[in-house]
Amino acid sequence: MIVKTFRIVAGLNDALRTLFFTTLIFRTGTMAYPFLAAYLLLSGGFDKAQVGTAVACFGVGALAADLAASVLLGRIGARTVMLGGLLLNAAVLAVTPLLHQLPWIITAVVVWGFAYEVVTPASYSATIDGSAPAERKVAFSCYRLAINVGMAIGPIAGGLIFAVSPRAMFWANAACVLAAAGYLALRTKSSGTAARPARATERAAAGVRPLRDHTRFWTIFGLSLPIQLAYSLPSVFASTYVIVGLGMPGYWAGIIFTVNALGIVLFEVPLNAAMTRWANLPTLLLGYGLAGAGFLLMGLSGSGPALVLATVVWTAGEIVVFPGLLHYVSGLAPSGDAADRNMSLYSTGVNVAFIVAPQLALLLSGPGHPGAPWAVAGAAVCVAWLLLIAARRSPYTWHTAEPRTTQEPSTEEEPCKSAI
Structure with a gap:
């Protein structure tokens, strides 16, 4: 099964393969959030209710990101939204260990939740742009694989770093997020905005x-x-x-x-x-x-x-x-x-x-x-x-989706090789 999974991932087109590794690097950096409550309690000065409020604010920021994502994607595209979210995420992670007052920490956590979550709908959009409908189920499976592998590694690494230096855990997380942004920027520099003109045509043709x-x-x-x-x-x-x-x-x-x-x-x-x-x-x-x-x-x-x-x-x-x-x-x-x-x-x-x-x-x-x-x-x-x-x-x-024609290529052996 591992060999087959590797072959399927290797058979992804360039856009989906870039998304896979960007997601893998980004999610591997999920170190700080699982230990946020412990960090705030051990840093002193906050009770459990205050810590619970601060951690819950991550979800508030995430919900705001989901509600704003469709507008952002329609105006600036998936690549720009992803890069912006990753860079903002890294900046907040770098600053958070330096904050000591609860209002500033809550503000940082809300922004952190927004920056973290806005990458998800942008990734969905990139998956749709990078795959034909018949290949999309496999494309989403590969995207979920990158998430699950990354989030299996990230908390383990975060725990090890936290044991040595809780502050360093945030900065290591920020470094991983920056690495994901750098990889995405380099891999999509020449073709990252190609999908936007097509979207404008779709909007004009779709009507109400x-x-x-x-x-x-x-x-x-x-x-x-x-x-x-x-x-x-x-x-x-x-x-x-x-x-x-x-x-x-x-x-x-x-x-x-x-x-x-x-x-x-x-x-x-x-x-x-x-x-x-x-x-x-x-x-x-x-x-x-x-x-x-x-x-x-x-x-x-x-x-x-x-x-x-x-x-x-x-x-x-x-x-x-x-x-x-x-x-x-x-x-x-x-x-x-x-x-x-x-x-x-x-x-x-x-x-x-x-x-x-x-x-x-x-x-x-x-x-x-x-x-x-x-x-x-x-x-x-x-x-x-x-x-x-x-x-x-x-x-x-x-x-009910339109039935597939016999002329469509099979995706069982080499899925998701269509070009954007």
């Missing part, structure tokens, strides 16, 4: 979008929220559930994270390459079904092996459902600006879920029912699975 274009998007946006909330649980609740709720040794939480990470790294890209000819509906139904079953099993598990089995099931769902959702949302609007707007709003849903999930998990869990958050998440995903089937019955709630 019909009502069903909007209703289709908001249908899938609503149906994606249970998935976003469910998959926010592992990162914010798994350790608490295993150690506090079930009273099991902490290493079982580590095993859950390891199984999930290995599954994504080893299988996501090859599996989506094999499923490239699948239509959107069966792809999403499979992903939602596996997710719902996996999270229900998590809520019912009372032993380590049962938790691992449940993790395998919901990891399989994650591998299928997220590239499937991105592929479907990206195809709802052929117009460049409309596609940017859809992807930016989709990112908003991701961030809302990540902010809400910890509060819901703590509210639902208790001494007599520690697995309730998992069960509720699984049940919500199963309801969304049923609503997907119902949604496909109307053109106002479901978009």
Whole structure:
């Protein structure tokens, strides 16, 4: 599987390969945020409530970025937005360790969240520009692979640096972000703005979008929220559930994270390459079904092996459902600006879920029912699975892609080689 994944990544066109390595370098620099709360508590002068407020402000900045991204992408393009976000990110990281008053720290964290998150919708836009519709599912899988590998490395490196010098961790993070910006600037210097004139032509030709274009998007946006909330649980609740709720040794939480990470790294890209000819509906139904079953099993598990089995099931769902959702949302609007707007709003849903999930998990869990958050998440995903089937019955709630012609090149062996 590793060899096949490597071959698929190596077969990406220049634009997508540049995005892959830019994302990998950028996400490898995710060192400071996981340790932000610990840094503020150890720096002295702040209580837990103040630290919690400061950390939550990162999400506020991220939401602002998602809401502003479509306007920025329409005016200055994905490359400029990415470079601006990376440079602003690095600048904030360099300054944050020098701040000591809470208002200034909160301001820095809001700007940091904005700069960090604005890169995501710009990356979605670059993926759409750099791939044909038939290749897009694999392209999004490769993008997610870069994120997952980078964010597996970054916190480990951040922990090691934090143990030596907490301030140095911020500056190491800034250096990685600058390296990502430099790589992107050098690799796209001659062709980074080529997509903008085409976007202007698309806007002129698109005219006013019909009502069903909007209703289709908001249908899938609503149906994606249970998935976003469910998959926010592992990162914010798994350790608490295993150690506090079930009273099991902490290493079982580590095993859950390891199984999930290995599954994504080893299988996501090859599996989506094999499923490239699948239509959107069966792809999403499979992903939602596996997710719902996996999270229900998590809520019912009372032993380590049962938790691992449940993790395998919901990891399989994650591998299928997220590239499937991105592929479907990206195809709802052929117009460049409309596609940017859809992807930016989709990112908003991701961030809302990540902010809400910890509060819901703590509210639902208790001494007599520690697995309730998992069960509720699984049940919500199963309801969304049923609503997907119902949604496909109307053109106002479901978009059916045009069937692929026999003349289209196969993407199973060498995906994403089309030029921009």
